[in-house]
Amino acid sequence: MAKLAVLGHGVVGSGTVELFLKNKDKINKRGGLDLELGYVLDIRDFPGLPYSDKFTKDINDILNDDDVTVVAEVMGGVHPAYDFVLACLGRGKSVCTSNKELVAKKGAELLKAAKDHNCNFMFEASTGGAIPIIRPIHRCLAANDITACAGILNGTTNFILTKMITEKMSFEDALAMAQELGYAEKNPAADVEGDDACRKICILSSLIFGKHVYPDWVHCEGITKLTLEDVAYAESWGGAVKLIGSVKRTEDGKILPMVAPRFVCSGCQLSHIDDVFNGIMVYGDGFDEVMFYGRGAGKLPTASAVLGDVIDCAKHKTTILSQMWEDSTDNSFIADYKEDSVSMYIRVQGADKTEIENLFGDAEYITREGQPADELAFITPTLKEKDIDEKLASMSGSVLGKIRVLDM
Ligand code: HSE
Numbered sequence: 001m002a003k004l005a006v007l008g009h010g011v012v013g014s015g016t017v018e019l020f021l022k023n024k025d026k027i028n029k030r031g032g033l034d035l036e037l038g039y040v041l042d043i044r045d046f047p048g049l050p051y052s053d054k055f056t057k058d059i060n061d062i063l064n065d066d067d068v069t070v071v072a073e074v075m076g077g078v079h080p081a082y083d084f085v086l087a088c089l090g091r092g093k094s095v096c097t098s099n100k101e102l103v104a105k106k107g108a109e110l111l112k113a114a115k116d117h118n119c120n121f122m123f124e125a126s127t128g129g130a131i132p133i134i135r136p137i138h139r140c141l142a143a144n145d146i147t148a149c150a151g152i153l154n155g156t157t158n159f160i161l162t163k164m165i166t167e168k169m170s171f172e173d174a175l176a177m178a179q180e181l182g183y184a185e186k187n188p189a190a191d192v193e194g195d196d197a198c199r200k201i202c203i204l205s206s207l208i209f210g211k212h213v214y215p216d217w218v219h220c221e222g223i224t225k226l227t228l229e230d231v232a233y234a235e236s237w238g239g240a241v242k243l244i245g246s247v248k249r250t251e252d253g254k255i256l257p258m259v260a261p262r263f264v265c266s267g268c269q270l271s272h273i274d275d276v277f278n279g280i281m282v283y284g285d286g287f288d289e290v291m292f293y294g295r296g297a298g299k300l301p302t303a304s305a306v307l308g309d310v311i312d313c314a315k316h317k318t319t320i321l322s323q324m325w326e327d328s329t330d331n332s333f334i335a336d337y338k339e340d341s342v343s344m345y346i347r348v349q350g351a352d353k354t355e356i357e358n359l360f361g362d363a364e365y366i367t368r369e370g371q372p373a374d375e376l377a378f379i380t381p382t383l384k385e386k387d388i389d390e391k392l393a394s395m396s397g398s399v400l401g402k403i404r405v406l407d408m
Contacts, residue, residue, distance in 0.1 A: 003038025004310060005062040005093075007084055008075030009046060009055075011182040012098050012125070015303035016072050017051060020310075027307070033314050038068050041084075059084050063091055070313045072306050073097040074125075076186065082106050089113040089121060094317070096309035098125035098302050104199035108212040108327035115319050122309035122323070127200040128278045129155060130301035131294040132308070137207055137282065138323050144284035146208045148248035150408045151280030152273050153200040153259075155297030156184045156191035157223050157243045162274040165231055165240070183276050183297040194222035194243065194259040201245035204280075205257045206325045208247065209333075213257055217331040221260040230261075230401045232368040233347065233377045239265040242273070244406055254335040262406040263345050263379075270406070281408060338386040343405040347377045350397030359391040379405060 004020065006013055017040060020027070028035055039062050040046075040054050062068050071088045073095055075081045081102050085095050089110065097103065102110070103123045114121035124134045128151075137146070152158050156178040163174035175192065178184045190196045198220040205213040223243050234241045242264045247257040264271040269291055273279040278296030283289050295301035312320070348356075349372075356363050356378060363378035371377075380388055385404075392399055 001034050001036055001067060002069045002314060003036055003065065003067045005039040005041065005068045005071045006037070007041045007071060007073045007081070009040050009042040009044070010074070010076070011299045012302045012306065013040070013042070013072075013074040015299035016074055016306050019300055019303045020307055021051065027311060031311050031315055033311070035070070035310075035314050038062070038065065059087065063087055068093055069317065070310050071095045072310055073099055073102070074306060075099065076101065078102055078105055085110060085121070086113055089117050089119060092117045092119045094120040094122070094313035096122045096125070096306055096313060098123075098306050100126040100196065100199040100203060104202040104215050107203065107206060108325060111324050112327070115324065118318050120313050120316070120320055122313060123203065124309050125302050125305035127153065127203050128280055128292065129294065129296040129298065130304045131278055131280065131292045131296065132305075133204070133280055133292050134207065134323070136292065137204070141282065141284060141287060141290070144286040146282060146284040148246070148283040148408060149204055149208060149280065150244055150246035150270070150406065152242055152270055152278050153197040153245040153280070153296070154191055154243060155276035155278060155295070156188065157197070158273065158278070158296070159183060159276045160192070161223065161231075161241065161243070164228065165235075166274075178276075181276070182299050192222050192224050194220040197243060197245040197259045201247055201257050201259055204245070205247040205255060207323075209249070209255050210325050211328045211333060212325055213255075213328070213334070214331070217334050218257045218259065219337045220258070223261055226261055227401065229368065230345070230347065230403060233345065233366050233401070234263050236368050237263060237345070237366045237379070239263055239268075240271045241403065242270055244270070246406075246408065248408070250335045250340070252335070254333050256335040256337060256340055258337055261403050263403055264406045268406065268408075283408065338384070338389070340385055341382050342385050342388070343382045343407065344380045344388055345377065345401065345403045345405060346380060346392065346399060347375065347401030348395070348397045348399050349375050351376060351395050355395060359395060375400070377401070382407070
């Protein structure tokens with residue numbers, strides 16, 4: 001008999017235990033396994049559960065039990081999760097995590113620790129919730145030169161944007177609902193400021209391009225500055241505003257990871273992804289493009305991905321070598337986003353069309369219901385971002401909105 005230990009009994013932790021116990025017989029039968037729930041680590045007490053006898057407050061109970069071969073880390077945050085994960089890997093126990101902050105900040109080191117101790121560090125649940133994305137990238141698409149990826153990577157902000165657009169719900173009410181449904185981070189600022197999507201694009205970038213991309217190196221904007229006016233202009237333009245995490249290889253061989261709201265045209269499938277769902281497009285030479293879609297957050301969808309890894313680890317006790325990337329010591333391989341060519345939606349008050357045309361040539365104007373007489377909105381031609389900024393700085397009037405158009 002092998003034992004599974006679950007570190008953390010919050011939303012994802014309780015979901016992981018519940019789904020495992022519900023489907024344990026099927027999981028063991030299908031996988032040819034004999035896996036039992038061994039421990040649940042949490043500092044809180046949970047009396048009255050069918051598995052209350054499994055709780056411990058001491059990580060040493062797990063570390064010292066040789067029957068524990070697989071550990072699910074679902075605590076979130078870097079400390080103490082990092083220390084616990086490193087200790088488990090050090091004892092040759094494979095670890096499966098949903099903790100994107102941990103993978104984005106310590107992934108290269110933990111992958112190496114797993115390899116050094118001939119066990120696995122897996123993180124399918126860290127990106128895209130229930131969506132299989134990590135395995136497809138490093139296994140199914142491994143024969144290709146992957147050049148870019150772009151997606152809706154945060155369920156909470158997509159849920160909020162959908163509620164604001166379709167039900168005219170206030171930002172605050174939509175966020176409260178996302179928290180109630182267990183989608184949001186403990187501190188929802190991490191969702192709405194883009195940090196959560198940033199951690200996920202760091203993970204995808206590291207996996208695709210083979211070098212650790214740290215969150216501090218990524219230009220990141222959240223949705224807090226978005227207005228209902230911007231949303232209305234996006235609709236009238238023929239698309240939607242979405243928070244997009246993206247990475248692409250640039251012409252000089254660097255990579256450009258970024259998180260920001262984008263105008264997404266209706267021809268792009270990402271514009272139609274609503275509520276808590278995530279969608280991720282991946283681009284490469286052999287397959288052209290593929291899209292992954294599913295529930296990006298929530299108790300059981302995330303538990304499903306954690307347990308997929310648990311089963312893989314229980315089946316393959318030694319290192320699955322394909323899932324590796326190098327650590328990086330500096331960010332010289334990250335391109336400057338201001339040098340990138342982009343087209344932008346601009347909303348401005350108090351400027352005139354002659355001036356806009358002198359600066360931008362033939363701008364594409366968009367209108368909205370209730371548009372004030374002194375407000376103009378337009379889409380710029382494709383220019384370097386730094387040049388757009390320079391032109392805007394020289395323009396009279398106030399820029400009220402500025403959102404990049406997604407071009408993938
Ligand atoms: N807060 C995250 C989200 C949870 O909303 O996407 C899943 O990673």
